[in-house]
Amino acid sequence: MNTLFGEKKAEAKKLVFTSVDQYPEAPVSLDTTLSNFTGDWRTFIPVINEEKCVKCYICWKFCPEPAIYIKPDGYVAVDYDYCKGCGICANECPAKAITMEKEEK
Amino acid sequence: MAEYKPIKKVVSGNYAAAYAAKDARVQVVAAYPITPQTSIIEKIAEFIADGEANIQYVPVESEHSAMAACIGASAAGARAFTATSAQGLALMHEMLHWASGARLPIVMVDVNRAMAPPWSVWDDQTDSLAQRDTGWMQFYAENNQEVYDGVLMAFKVAETVNVPAMVIESAFILSHTYDVVEMIPQELVDEFLPPREPLYDLANFEKPFSVGALATPADYYEFRYKLAKAHEEAKKVIREVGREFGERFGRDYSRMIETYRTDDADFVFLGMGSLMGTVKQAVDLLREEGYRVGAAKVLWFRPFPGEELYELAKGVEGIAVLDRNFSFGQEGILFNEAKGVLYNTKARPLMKNYIVGLGGRDFTVSDVRKIAENMKAIIEKGELDVEVDWYHLKR
Ligand code: SF4
Ligand code: SF4
Numbered sequence: 425m426n427t428l429f430g431e432k433k434a435e436a437k438k439l440v441f442t443s444v445d446q447y448p449e450a451p452v453s454l455d456t457t458l459s460n461f462t463g464d465w466r467t468f469i470p471v472i473n474e475e476k477c478v479k480c481y482i483c484w485k486f487c488p489e490p491a492i493y494i495k496p497d498g499y500v501a502v503d504y505d506y507c508k509g510c511g512i513c514a515n516e517c518p519a520k521a522i523t524m525e526k527e528e529k
Numbered sequence: 530m531a532e533y534k535p536i537k538k539v540v541s542g543n544y545a546a547a548y549a550a551k552d553a554r555v556q557v558v559a560a561y562p563i564t565p566q567t568s569i570i571e572k573i574a575e576f577i578a579d580g581e582a583n584i585q586y587v588p589v590e591s592e593h594s595a596m597a598a599c600i601g602a603s604a605a606g607a608r609a610f611t612a613t614s615a616q617g618l619a620l621m622h623e624m625l626h627w628a629s630g631a632r633l634p635i636v637m638v639d640v641n642r643a644m645a646p647p648w649s650v651w652d653d654q655t656d657s658l659a660q661r662d663t664g665w666m667q668f669y670a671e672n673n674q675e676v677y678d679g680v681l682m683a684f685k686v687a688e689t690v691n692v693p694a695m696v697i698e699s700a701f702i703l704s705h706t707y708d709v710v711e712m713i714p715q716e717l718v719d720e721f722l723p724p725r726e727p728l729y730d731l732a733n734f735e736k737p738f739s740v741g742a743l744a745t746p747a748d749y750y751e752f753r754y755k756l757a758k759a760h761e762e763a764k765k766v767i768r769e770v771g772r773e774f775g776e777r778f779g780r781d782y783s784r785m786i787e788t789y790r791t792d793d794a795d796f797v798f799l800g801m802g803s804l805m806g807t808v809k810q811a812v813d814l815l816r817e818e819g820y821r822v823g824a825a826k827v828l829w830f831r832p833f834p835g836e837e838l839y840e841l842a843k844g845v846e847g848i849a850v851l852d853r854n855f856s857f858g859q860e861g862i863l864f865n866e867a868k869g870v871l872y873n874t875k876a877r878p879l880m881k882n883y884i885v886g887l888g889g890r891d892f893t894v895s896d897v898r899k900i901a902e903n904m905k906a907i908i909e910k911g912e913l914d915v916e917v918d919w920y921h922l923k924r
Contacts, residue, residue: 444751449691449759450632450728451752452738460743 428503466509468524476521483513535711542703547572549680555610559587559598563617592617596624603633606727615642629664634687643888651889652700654854666694669801699803760832785834791823796847811897835870842876
C-alpha cells in the first residue's frame with residue numbers, strides 16, 4: 425500500500441515497543457518522530473469519497489499531522505497511522521468529499 | 530587509596546552544602562537567592578570568584594528557570610546543582626517533574642522553610658514534602674555533617690539510578706548555625722564520586738535526538754513504571770553507597786532509617802531532620818529516668834524505607850511520629866506514610882501523630898519528655914486519646 429512515509433515508516437514501526445524491557449531508560453525520541461503513531465488518538469475517522477473529490481488538495485494543505493498524501497492517480501488518501509481524527513480536512517473540503525465517521529475499534 | 534584524614538571546618542549547614550557541591554565537582558549551578566538558602570549560592574559564587582572551583586554559574590530570574598537551566602545542563606551531561614527554599618521550591622514544582630521524568634540526576638539542597646501565608650522564614654518540612662510525588666529522592670539531614678555527606682551521597686546515588694535527589698536541611702537550625710564538619714579531601718571525594726556517565730549523550734551531533742518528547746497512551750505508562758522501578762533500585766543503591774561511605778569515611782549510612790537505642794525499647798520516636806538531634810538527647814535523659822525509649826530517624830523519605838520501618842515496628846509497642854509538617858484534611862505526612870506501610874504487615878504497634886515545630890516553633894527536650902509521658906499512658910491503656918495531637922497549641 426502506498427502511504428505517506430513508505431519505507432521510513434516501516435523503520436519507525438520497528439521502534440514500537442511491545443514489552444517494557446525494550447523501552448529506553450529515559451523518554452528520548454530515538455532517531456525519528458515518525459514512530460509517534462498519533463492514529464490511536466482517534467474517535468472519528470475521515471472517509472474520502474472520490475466521486476465528489478475535485479483534487480483541490482486543500483485537505484492535504486490543512487491537515488496538521490500531516491496524514492494526507494496524494495496518490496499516483498491524483499486522488500488524496502489518509503495515512504491512518506497518523507490521522508488523529510481532528511476533522512479539519514472534512515471541515516475545509518469545498519466539495520464535501522470527506523465525511524467523519526465514528527470509528528469501530 | 531589515599532589515607533583519609535578529615536579536614537575539619539566550622540561551618541553553617543549552608544556552607545556545608547556549598548563545600549559539598551564544590552567537592553562533588555559540580556559543573557553547572559543555576560540558582561535564585563531565597564532566604565534561608567541564600568548563603569549556599571553566595572558561597573558557591575565566592576568559590577568561583579576566588580578560582581577555587583570551575584563551575585558555570587547561571588544567574589536566573591526565578592526558581593522555575595533555575596531548575597530549567599539545571600535540566601538543560603544535566604541533559605547535556607553535566608553534573609548540575611541548585612538550592613532553594615519554600616515558595617522557591619513550590620515555583621520549581623513543574624520543572625521537578627521534568628527532571629525526574631527525563632531521568633536527570635540533578636541534586637538540589639532544599640532548606641526547609643514554612644510555606645506562606647502567613648509569611649515565615651522558619652523551619653517546617655511541608656515545602657519539601659509537598660514535592661513528594663515529583664519523582665525526586667529525598668534525604669533529610671539532622672546536622673551540618675549530614676548536609677555535607679548527604680550531598681556527596683546524593684550525587685552518587687542519583688547518577689547510578691538516573692533519578693534526581695533533594696538533600697534537605699532545616700532553616701536556621703542548620704542553615705545558619707555553625708558546627709564542626711569533617712570534610713573529605715578532594716582526591717578521596719574524586720575516588721568516591723567519579724565523573725558522571727550520562728545515560729545519553731545529547732552533545733553527540735552525529736546522532737541527534739530529543740529529550741522528553743511526546744509519548745502517546747501507548748507508551749507513557751511504561752516510562753512511569755521505569756521510574757518507579759528506578760526508585761526501588763535506588764533503595765539498594767542507597768544502602769550500598771551508604772555502606773561504602775561508612776567504610777571509607779567512618780560515618781555509616783547503610784540504613785535508610787537510623788535507629789538509636791531502639792533494641793529493647795517499649796516505644797520509639799519516629800521523625801526526620803534536625804529535630805531528631807533533640808530527640809536523641811531526650812532519649813538519653815529518659816533512659817536514665819527509666820523510660821525504655823528509642824529514636825528512629827528517617828534519613829531517606831523517598832524512596833520510602835518500608836522494610837526498615839517494618840523491622841522497627843515489629844519490636845515495639847508504640848511509635849510516636851513527630852511531624853514538622855502537615856497534610857491538610859488528613860494528618861502529618863510521615864505519620865500517614867508510616868501507617869500506610871504497616872497496614873498490610875503483622876507489625877501494628879499503637880501509633881500516634883504529634884504535630885510539632887511548625888513554622889519554627891521551638892521543640893525541646895522537655896517537649897519530648899511530655900510526649901513520652903503521654904505515650905506511656907496510652908500504651909498502658911492500650912488505646913489512643915487522639916490520633917493527631919496539635920501538641921503546642923495554645924489552649
Ligand atoms: S482528520 Fe485531521 S489528522 Fe486526520 S486527515 Fe483529516 S485533518 Fe488530517
Ligand atoms: S479538499 Fe476535498 S476536494 Fe479537495 S482534494 Fe481534499 S478531498 Fe478532494
